[in-house]
Amino acid sequence: MVVRPDATAMVESHSMAPDDVPPPALPPVDPAAAGRALGDAITPELLAGLLADGDDELAGWAISEALRDGPRTQVYDGLLAQAMALVGERWVSGQWTIAEEHLASQTLLRALDRIRPDLGPEGRIGPLAVLAGVAGEHHMIGLVCLDHVLREQGWTVANLGADVPAPDLAGFLARNEGRLVALAVSHVDRTGVAADTIAAARAAGSQAPVLLGGGLAEVPGIAATIGADWSGRSLADAARFAEGVLSGLSVDDARSS
Numbered sequence: 001m002v003v004r005p006d007a008t009a010m011v012e013s014h015s016m017a018p019d020d021v022p023p024p025a026l027p028p029v030d031p032a033a034a035g036r037a038l039g040d041a042i043t044p045e046l047l048a049g050l051l052a053d054g055d056d057e058l059a060g061w062a063i064s065e066a067l068r069d070g071p072r073t074q075v076y077d078g079l080l081a082q083a084m085a086l087v088g089e090r091w092v093s094g095q096w097t098i099a100e101e102h103l104a105s106q107t108l109l110r111a112l113d114r115i116r117p118d119l120g121p122e123g124r125i126g127p128l129a130v131l132a133g134v135a136g137e138h139h140m141i142g143l144v145c146l147d148h149v150l151r152e153q154g155w156t157v158a159n160l161g162a163d164v165p166a167p168d169l170a171g172f173l174a175r176n177e178g179r180l181v182a183l184a185v186s187h188v189d190r191t192g193v194a195a196d197t198i199a200a201a202r203a204a205g206s207q208a209p210v211l212l213g214g215g216l217a218e219v220p221g222i223a224a225t226i227g228a229d230w231s232g233r234s235l236a237d238a239a240r241f242a243e244g245v246l247s248g249l250s251v252d253d254a255r256s257s
Contacts, residue, residue: 060114
């Protein structure tokens, strides 16, 4: 008599073959924890390297990931400022040349353009803030960062860019009702230019509060010296002053807000 194998036993035997053993179950992924781990990996060192490599796409992605964990003022005052400080240190030490320093700055500007606030038509109806680098000023990263922060606050922003002569800024303010003016001045040797620019704006009839940013803002008492209403290097502090102006506070109250 021929004994036929039991079909059920054959199936069970086949299902226990080593190649068919199911993989162990993996624990569920916690999206919040994964996001925190990714955010922790985005360091000033990483960002500085991406910028010096000219990779604005990855640099923009890195900054946008950091923005998931904090407001723009925090990320720009922290991650961006620290990354560019590293770039400057490596140039000073001779590790990088002026070529890498310039490439990093241009790459950051392109990366920032990738992550600028997209507010739609409602972003064009707020009061006007006018941003400019004074004559001879070519450092624009701070103004671009401030541009983003002010737009999120509800301002309409006219960023006139670098190297704006005082008469041209004054003429623009005479034709447009600016509620806030922000000037970038990186070097102390442009103190007179900054003072002349503010005087020209006032002579053109502008009563808008003037913010001063850049290296010149670190000089004690510089705001009073040149006729500005606020000076500083912190975007968070500048944003608080601008928010006070936007809400209708006096300049003195906005300073202390």
